[in-house]
Amino acid sequence: MSLATLTITGPLATITLNRPEQRNALSLDLLTDLHGVLDRLHDRARSSPEPHVVIVTGAGRAFCAGMDLKQVLGDPDAPLTLLASLAEASIKLRTLPAVTIASVNGAAIGGGCGLVTVCDFAITHADSKMGFPEVDLGVCPAVVAPWLVRKLGAGKARAMLLRGGLMSGTEAHQLGLVTECVESRDGLDAATQSLAEKLLAGAPGALRATKNLLNSIDGSTDLELARRSAKVSADVLATEEARAMLRAKLG
Amino acid sequence: MITISTREHAGTRIGRITIDRPDKKNAFTPTMLAEVREHLRTLDGGATVGDSSPAVGAIVLDGAGAAFCSGFDLSLCRDNSDALGLLLDGLAQVIRTMRECAAPIVIAAHGAAIAGGCALLGGADVVITHHEAKIGYPVVRLGISPAVSGPWLAQGVGFGRARELLLNPTLITGWDAYRLGLAHECIEDAGKVRDRAMAVAEHLASKPRCGIVATKRWLNELTPAHDAAELALHTSLTLVGSPEERQRLAALWKS
Numbered sequence: 413m414s415l416a417t418l419t420i421t422g423p424l425a426t427i428t429l430n431r432p433e434q435r436n437a438l439s440l441d442l443l444t445d446l447h448g449v450l451d452r453l454h455d456r457a458r459s460s461p462e463p464h465v466v467i468v469t470g471a472g473r474a475f476c477a478g479m480d481l482k483q484v485l486g487d488p489d490a491p492l493t494l495l496a497s498l499a500e501a502s503i504k505l506r507t508l509p510a511v512t513i514a515s516v517n518g519a520a521i522g523g524g525c526g527l528v529t530v531c532d533f534a535i536t537h538a539d540s541k542m543g544f545p546e547v548d549l550g551v552c553p554a555v556v557a558p559w560l561v562r563k564l565g566a567g568k569a570r571a572m573l574l575r576g577g578l579m580s581g582t583e584a585h586q587l588g589l590v591t592e593c594v595e596s597r598d599g600l601d602a603a604t605q606s607l608a609e610k611l612l613a614g615a616p617g618a619l620r621a622t623k624n625l626l627n628s629i630d631g632s633t634d635l636e637l638a639r640r641s642a643k644v645s646a647d648v649l650a651t652e653e654a655r656a657m658l659r660a661k662l663g
Numbered sequence: 664m665i666t667i668s669t670r671e672h673a674g675t676r677i678g679r680i681t682i683d684r685p686d687k688k689n690a691f692t693p694t695m696l697a698e699v700r701e702h703l704r705t706l707d708g709g710a711t712v713g714d715s716s717p718a719v720g721a722i723v724l725d726g727a728g729a730a731f732c733s734g735f736d737l738s739l740c741r742d743n744s745d746a747l748g749l750l751l752d753g754l755a756q757v758i759r760t761m762r763e764c765a766a767p768i769v770i771a772a773h774g775a776a777i778a779g780g781c782a783l784l785g786g787a788d789v790v791i792t793h794h795e796a797k798i799g800y801p802v803v804r805l806g807i808s809p810a811v812s813g814p815w816l817a818q819g820v821g822f823g824r825a826r827e828l829l830l831n832p833t834l835i836t837g838w839d840a841y842r843l844g845l846a847h848e849c850i851e852d853a854g855k856v857r858d859r860a861m862a863v864a865e866h867l868a869s870k871p872r873c874g875i876v877a878t879k880r881w882l883n884e885l886t887p888a889h890d891a892a893e894l895a896l897h898t899s900l901t902l903v904g905s906p907e908e909r910q911r912l913a914a915l916w917k918s
Binding site: 561565 | 767785788789790818819820821844845847863866867870871872873874875877878879881882885886
């Protein structure tokens with residue numbers, strides 16, 4: 413069973429993070445499958461204009477619980493491999509020619525919330541839990557930071573990342589992290605569909621060109637920066653202070 | 664006129680720097696700005712962002728009395744155009760030092776944060792204000808350019824809003840500042856802003872230091888403003904002593 417699945421129905425595609433028993437936490441295997449799905453979409457875009465809109469969501473109750481930290485603690489080389497894989501997947505997701513919507517069905521935490529930030533649009537419900545609690549664990553949300561700076565601006569991103577913690581979907585909406593927030597989980601799929609349909613009214617060529625321009629001017633295609641962000645984060649994870657903190661938190 | 668204190672909270676230390684000249688609405692003299700800068704460095708243990716062990720876990724910058732800070736003490740500039748240059752330079756250095764501190768910095772913007780007082784908000788990591796606070800950069804009225812705060816302001820609110828705020832000498836409310844991103848939390852009660860800022864600082868200081876220090880350093884690297892800040896200071900300094908500024912400032916004392 414693939415840990416990241418892709419379904420395409422005409423102009424609309426859905427990527428589902430599919431590791432529900434671990435709240436879709438980003439393991440190396442999941443990220444490998446996610447890369448596979450994103451590569452397929454990039455390949456397809458060379459010959460087909462469709463899909464025009466891609467929804468990203470999570471199987472089960474969570475959207476994505478973030479980095480699989482247990483895997484990180486076991487192997488000293490794992491952090492950099494994992495973080496670099498996330499950083500590169502983020503660029504692949506950002507540079508999809510299709511417009512992307514994160515449909516945040518439940519918890520979107522740390523690197524999981526980072527994937528939300530990379531998407532063009534995000535939609536959630538009032539009770540979801542979102543945010544970047546990295547600093548609470550003694551680690552650094554370096555991979556996410558450039559995307560959050562692009563999304564919210566430097567000042568808001570700074571306050572959000574340094575304060576850490578989690579917020580409700582309602583708060584995430586007030587702070588600009590998501591485009592839209594519906595009252596309950598029950599209404600999310602219909603609202604996501606509705607947003608997708610609105611976006612599908614745009615002409616595909618115009619959407620592609622516009623998205624491409626925005627990616628160029630906000631630095632989204634900077635692979636070197638993404639790789640360095642993985643290194644910055646991995647260096648913090650390698651410190652004894654951070655490792656001791658994580659061991660204590662993860663039991 | 665600048666007081667400094669520290670307090671222990673749950674095994675960490677929080678520093679507090681208070682602008683303490685309430686009879687002048689905490690207006691800055693060049694000496695006060697130099698003191699703020701020195702205290703920031705002292706509390707931070709002389710450390711720059713490159714070091715991992717700041718002496719305090721977080722720093723609160725606040726003002727005594729009814730207002731956080733009304734900007735520069737312009738009475739010093741009445742007969743002395745050098746004073747304004749010293750004030751602008753001192754302000755730029757304080758903002759830069761706030762960024763360089765490894766410890767996160769929380770500003771309690773209660774009452775008023777005007778001109779140079781408003782410029783300080785751009786150097787903070789978290790700003791707390793209240794609905795009715797008066798905030799803004801009305802100095803173009805006086806022939807003074809607020810360019811010195813431009814790069815930092817733009818990081819907070821975006822270039823479009825920064826343009827409006829710097830060119831329009833009208834003050835905005837704390838609530839508007841929050842909506843624009845110049846403040847990160849807005850409460851109802853002006854009298855509780857300083858306590859709230861201390862609570863936020865305690866919360867920040869309670870987090871493991873390795874993550875906070877690395878995150879602030881990385882954010883600084885991602886959003887550099889030093890080159891622009893040099894140009895911005897230079898722009899503000901260029902106008903110092905101009906006939907326009909001399910006339911406008913002189914007019915302040917005539918009425």
